[in-house]
Amino acid sequence: MGRSQQDEIERKYDVGVETVFPNLAEVGLVAGVGQPQELRLEAVYFDTAGLDLARHGVTLRRRTGGHDAGWHLKLPKGGDARTEVHEPLGEDDSETVPDSLLGQVRAIVRDRPLRPVARLATTRREYALHDGEGAVLATVCDDEVRAERLGGAGDASAASQEWREWEVELAGGAEELLDAVGEQLRDAGASPAASASKLRRALGDLPSAGRPTADGTSNGSARQVLAAHLAEHTVRLQAEDRAVRTGQAEGIHKLRIAARRLRSALSTWRPLLDQEATEPVREELRWLGGTLAPARDAQVLREHLAEVLAGQPAELVAGPVATRIDDLLRAAYGAGRDRALEQLDGSRYFRLLDALDSLIESPPLTKDADEPAGTVLKRLLRRDIKRLRRAVRAIEAAPRTSAERDVAFHEARKKAKRLRYAAEMAEPVLGKQARSLATSAKKVQETLGVHQDSVVARERLREMGMQAHLAGENAFTFGRLHALEESRAASAEGDFDKAWKKFRRKQLDRWS
Structure with missing residues (x-):
């Protein structure tokens, strides 16, 4: 897979290990469900020592296995949407972050070096949801994840973890399909994911980059x-x-x-x-x-x-x-x-x-600013x-x-x-x-x-x-x-x- 960029819209769900995966053919907007594909994915995530990318909702990983092996940079776009930039692994199998991806996060990481902060191994069962003409509307993934923090990154109480999650990503379908599939998954016992990404869950509690909001009225300071x-x-x-x-x-x-x-x-x-x-x-x-x-x-x-x-x-x-x-x-x-x-x-x-x-973080204002x-x-x-x-x-x-x-x-x-x-x-x-x-x-x-x-x-x-x-x-x-x-x-x-x-x-x- 060569260099590419696309927007992705997805939702994640936390689910118990014993929970039975539902029959998604019962979703009204879905005409059929393809046979599951079995995939084994290995990913190493890169960030600064202060986890600046993660705190800004950005993930940068090097992944092997599956149909999209390579370097992936995911940038938040708002709501359920993210922009994903993909670069191939390269012939030398290097773990040096490609310059084309590093440049896109330079304003966040600045001159701080990037290093591996987590390794995730995922066993995935991937289901394609089709319309009446056979076109793929979305993919649903049943993931069993094993995560390991590297180099002391993140919450010390979460050095290694294992969990299961379901993920729904739109392909050619409308966003209302996310709601319909999500309802079916929740009925089966899933709940909306507590973490926005696998990496955030692997790193444990992590403060987001502070972005204060104003009251929006004259009542605010x-x-x-x-x-x-x-x-x-x-x-x-x-x-x-x-x-x-x-x-x-x-x-x-x-x-x-x-x-x-x-x-x-x-x-x-x-x-x-x-x-x-x-x-x-x-x-x-x-x-x-x-x-x-x-x-x-x-x-x-x-x-x-x-x-x-x-x-x-x-x-x-x-x-x-x-x-x-x-x-x-x-x-x-x-x-x-x-x-x-x-x-x-x-x-x-x-x-x-x-x-x-x-x-x-701390505007140097006089008392009049209150x-x-x-x-x-x-x-x-x-x-x-x-x-x-x-x-x-x-x-x-x-x-x-x-x-x-x-x-x-x-x-x-x-x-x-x-x-x-x-x-x-x-x-x-x-x-x-x-x-x-x-x-x-x-x-x-x-x-x-x-x-x-x-x-x-x-x-x-x-x-x-x-x-x-x-x-x-x-x-x-x-x-x-x-x-x-x-x-x-x-x-x-x-x-x-x-x-x-x-x-x-x-x-x-x-x-x-």
């Missing part, structure tokens, strides 16, 4: 809201780290957003934080965003210029403009991505992730609104058509984005009031974003035009594209004026 927000976006950052490493097109963009949201939260909450503890983290999040910026900026600009150029009359496109733009920006994206990946494998990034874990969330969030939002108003006044004070004005637009964009993120964080607590503020701030941010994109585009077009000229090419089209970007900036300024007037009319009195 501000401390709860911030801790839950940091946890949510740290999990998202780890997921987007995986997306970057596996080459997903939007991975860098989404990883950058996760970092920005975390940094923005630490900025908004600064009056309630021990800044000696949080400012270094905020600056490291800024560093991470800057590390990702070159690749993302090149990606955005390449897509935008390709679209603009495609809309130009053929007679106004002089020379190999499309090729030059595509070659230069594709190379810039590649170099930026390579540099980002290098940094994501470095100790600086791993220590940032460690610091985020510490903030989630006030009701609604009271604190309103105060913080008013503060961010004032910051945005000051930034807009700087735009109005700057000379028109000046670099100073472009910088002022960019600063206002950052303040609008910070306000938007803060309002979105407050929405579960403040409801429609925060949602309306977030929507208004987003509209202001987007107009300012178009303006900033045009500034970046003009800088790159000027560089590319000069390079084309020096190479003996006709640079006319680069000048035309530059002029179009100037027009785009002017249009964005007009859109910003409208969005800001609407923001002032709709939000300022409400939040004064």
